[in-house]
Amino acid sequence: MLNEIAHTMNELALVYMHQGRYKEAEGLYLRVLNEQIIGEGDQNTATGLNNLAGVYDLQGRYDLAEPLYEEALKIREKTLGEVHPDVAQSLNNLAGLYEAQQRYGEAEPLYLRALEIFKSTLSDNHPYMAFIIDNIAGLYNSQGKYEMADQLYHQALKIRKKIFGESHPDVASSLNNIAGLYRKQSKYNDAELLYQQSLLIGEKTLGNDHPSVATTLNNLAWLYYSQGRYEEAEPLYQRALAIFKAKFPSGHPNIDACQANYNTLKEKMQARQGRFANRALQRNDSGG
Template structure:
């Protein structure tokens, strides 16, 4: 699909006579779409719950295309396209959309083409390194990129653009491996060579600066990243124009830096403008535009501008419904995010309808016992609890029916997550495969998070039940809360789930919240002098766990 979109774009922006040459170069790209945004594929944060369903990809960024006499940097974001050949005078760029655009630049006449034994070796090493890199064989790719850099220096000279290309490729590899101390000097050397070869305002310098900005952003060196992006934007604006999608790409990344620096208004303006440019260029339905809109909606949610976030989320969902339909998990996740925003706005009926549609679609695509189904059930249980509270003064029988519905949803969520955390013997035998084991660990981490949030909501269920008591007598002892607290304590005692808690900060936060709510309900339900020994033992166990997990100042 990415290649088909690439060819469609090339047809639009190149004369037909030049399409064949451009397409031949484009066929060499073996790039899959990735998600470069800071927030993740689909993440959303609500006051009580936080889920992130994220699909991980290689985070590849900029690269270099070499052409006969000189080198051309690619204006990418989100992945690298490494050195390869293309017709002289053409710059092939791959945007975040996973599509390529071709922009005619001034032809560079810089003397005769250097061709010797180093030239062919350099090309072979570069191609091999690129192919291995894209396959994820980073160690082998590193060896070829190092050999390519050596051949470039011996065959073309220490300050030749081919050397800049090889420096950039090797730097990108080190960035992916997070060997930052080796990557930075290579980036700087590439930029220095390009500036001396073509001038500080050349498009290749601008693209290299964008690369360096990505490198600094990955390390949260925001001052350096901002400076690189601002310089890159200036160059790209002069050469490509302020309506070019690659200019908008750098603008978007500058916006992410400004947001991380706390400059929300400036950040929002840049991201909105980058979205507008994509829409004007015909990329309003592209994966990149959707990612940017999703990131903008997250900014709006974080600043509690729920109505604006709702509008943006509706726009994203409409686009995905038309382009992918409800057989896509991306559509489902987007609809779920909108449902949670509607819930915060008090639109419970529409929120429930969306969540029920998400649940049916998930069961169809995944399975009825998938961790995402458990999370979906949890969201619906929360809606049922809110409905129950609204019905308390109107229709007691309706309020109780909603509580029963919430209880059933929570029980099913607990059943699913416990089965994932404690697989059967047959399932355990299948975990010998590295890939299956890795995926299983991700599912267990997600299942633990959902289970903890579900147990937490069991506490809310208990509170709501007490509020429905018609007599003035004290609420009955919260049996459900005690059972949930026992489950919560057992999670810490089980070696595997304990390991997840100790090594995953997000799971630890959920666990502490669950532990505190449930223990508070149990502790406050019975006068201390009348507590049975088993209940006091539970409370003592909670205190011991808190002592192990939390610093002293956070235990109360």
């Protein structure tokens, strides 16, 4: 009975996380742990610690998330052994935390160890394989190791297409990531095509108002901004921002990031309009 209560509370907390209601999710996870609904040192405890860490991680509260991820990993290694998919999941989460803090040297061995565990416990075409490969590619992308990232991103994409077909949110995610890599390399035409493909898949499979669609809109807008295509970028930022504001509470990181991008665009557009106005004045003066 107690485990059923913990499960229900964890599921509700997960819903809150997806909605960006982090404070409410945190309260539920803490209640599960503090009321000892789950036993000390068991797998449910590890799950609870991992989930609470995830709430802190998403908010950038890394100092709180790190010891919880570490404790969850310790429990899982002790109870499940060092070669188990749940251990790999904990390794992946801790690696992602390090990557977010640019602690790349600490993140890489954890990602690689997680990959080896998945290789030894899962099939080559399991979704988790694509997930960890994609994450490693992201790490290399962050470090400017573009050739290595490109190879791994495409490997993950190949697995996802084989599992899910051509039109699936995970495929859209891979396309979005490859597009981001190309944008960083100034391969704008290739990036634009992939962003557009990702956007079409997302709209078809998730709906026009899904946060993942908003993320792709934001990324495509940033691509246009990078090329000085401000008038094309503006409606995409506006649409992305509207979706984020409709789906998440005020202060959500996605809202703040998208708003910051849009504000930067508006500043550039205003500055350019000012330059055009000055040039027009100068032409009029010279013709007087």
